[in-house]
Amino acid sequence: MLKKISLFILSLLLMTGCTTETRKKSFNIVVTNFPCYDFVRAITKNDQDISIKMLIKPGMDSHSYEPSPQDMVAIKESDLFFYVGGESDEWVDSLLDDMDSKRIVKMLNLVSHLQHEEHVEGMEEEKHEEHDEHEEEYDEHVWTSPKNAIEIVYGLNKRMCALDQKHASKFNENTENYIKQIASVDSSFKQIVKQAKRKDIVVGDRFPLLYFAKEYGLTYSAAFPGCSEQTEPSASTISYLIDKVKKDHNPVIFKIELSNGQISRTISEETGAKVCTIQSMHNVSAEDFDNGETYVSIMRKNAKAVKEALQ
Numbered sequence: 001m002l003k004k005i006s007l008f009i010l011s012l013l014l015m016t017g018c019t020t021e022t023r024k025k026s027f028n029i030v031v032t033n034f035p036c037y038d039f040v041r042a043i044t045k046n047d048q049d050i051s052i053k054m055l056i057k058p059g060m061d062s063h064s065y066e067p068s069p070q071d072m073v074a075i076k077e078s079d080l081f082f083y084v085g086g087e088s089d090e091w092v093d094s095l096l097d098d099m100d101s102k103r104i105v106k107m108l109n110l111v112s113h114l115q116h117e118e119h120v121e122g123m124e125e126e127k128h129e130e131h132d133e134h135e136e137e138y139d140e141h142v143w144t145s146p147k148n149a150i151e152i153v154y155g156l157n158k159r160m161c162a163l164d165q166k167h168a169s170k171f172n173e174n175t176e177n178y179i180k181q182i183a184s185v186d187s188s189f190k191q192i193v194k195q196a197k198r199k200d201i202v203v204g205d206r207f208p209l210l211y212f213a214k215e216y217g218l219t220y221s222a223a224f225p226g227c228s229e230q231t232e233p234s235a236s237t238i239s240y241l242i243d244k245v246k247k248d249h250n251p252v253i254f255k256i257e258l259s260n261g262q263i264s265r266t267i268s269e270e271t272g273a274k275v276c277t278i279q280s281m282h283n284v285s286a287e288d289f290d291n292g293e294t295y296v297s298i299m300r301k302n303a304k305a306v307k308e309a310l311q
Contacts, residue, residue: 027164030055030078032089033062034284035143036107038295040082042178043157043171050167053078058289059258062282063088063227079103080163082156086140087227088282102163110155111148114138115210117225122240123207124224124233139226144280145211146186149295150179178296185299189216192303196310202245202273204264205256208280223263226280233263245271252309254278258285276305 027050031037037054044050055071056062065088067075075081075095083089085106096104108114117139119126142148157175161168193199193216200219203209207222221244223233241263245253250273255264257279264275279298288298 027051027080027167028078029053029080029082030074031081032056032065032083032092034058034281034289035149035295036082036084038281039143039149039153039156039178040160042153042294043160043174044167045170045174047167047170050164056283058284058286060283061258063229065091067091075099080105080160082107084108084140084142087137088140102159105156105159107152108138108140108142110152111142112151114142115214117227118210119225120221122221122237122244124228124230124237126225126228126230137227139208139210141208141226141280141282142211143295144209145215146182146189146299147215148211149182150186153178153182181296182299185296185303188300188303189306192307192310193217196307198248198250198310200248200250201252201254201278201306201309202241202250202267203254203256203278204241204267204275205254205259205261208256208282209278238263238266241267242270245273250309251311252276252305254305254309256280258283274308276308278302278305 029040029051030053031040032054033056034054037052040052044052053074055067056065072095076099080103081099082105083092085092085108115138117137143152153175157171161171164171199217200221201213203220203222205222206224206226206228207220208226209220210226213220221241223237223241224230244250245267253264253267253271253273253275255261255275255277257277261275267273268275279302281295281298284293284298
C-alpha cells in the first residue's frame, strides 16, 4: 500500500512540474549511499556545474531507508542514478521501468566477482518466514575491497563520460588520481597482512566486510551476516565469540560504524580485548561527512585498526 501511495504522489509531482534542486545544475547525479556519493565526488571533484544528491542522509541506518516522494522525483529527473543494487536497494526496482538504462548505473554490475553472503561458525542463524523460500543473496558491500573499488570507479567514470562528454577529460584525470590513492591503500593493507602475526578478526556486530576479508586472505568470526536485520544475538553466539577471543588471544574486538557497540563491549568486558571501530562505509556519521571524510581517508583509519587487531 505504501509503495502505491508513494508512486501516486510521484506521478502528481511529475505532472505538476514540481522539480528538485538538482535541476539548477547542468548535470544532475543522484546516488543512494556514501560509497556511491564518494566515488562520484572523486570523479567530478565537486565541479560547480554538477549536482550530487545523496538520498541516505549521514548517520541514517541505510537498511531502514524509505524514499520520500521528493527522492523519487529526484531519481526520475536525474541525468545519472547510481545505486548499489543489493538487498538494501530493493525499493529501487519499481522506479526504473520507464527510465533510460543509459542513465542508470548499478554498482554490483561494475564488479567482476560477486560473493554470496556467508554464514560462518558461531554466527547467528538468519530468521526467515516459513512461507518464504529463501534465495541466496549476493553480499552487496562490494566496495569494502579496494580492488573492487578501483573497478567501480573505472566503470562509473566510463558511464559518466558517455553521458557528459563536456566534462569527460576532467573526469578521466580525476579518476586516475583517485585510483592511485585507492591503490596506495590497497598496498598498505597487503603490507599489514603480510607482516601480521595472525590472520583472523572478530567482529561483535554485522559483518559487511566479506569482500575485504576475501581480498586479503583473512578469516573472521562475527555475530551476524552483513545485511542481517537482527540486532540481538543469542547467548550461544555471544558465548562463542567470547570463547574465540579468549582461545586465540585476539587483542581487538571490532564494532561497525553507527552501531551501539553493545555486543563488542560485552565481549570486551569478558576478555579484556580492546573495542575498535572498523568502517564498512554503508553510511558515515554526520560528523565524518561534514569533515569531508572520503573512502580513502576512512580506509586509512581502517588500516590502523586492522594492524592493531592482527598483532
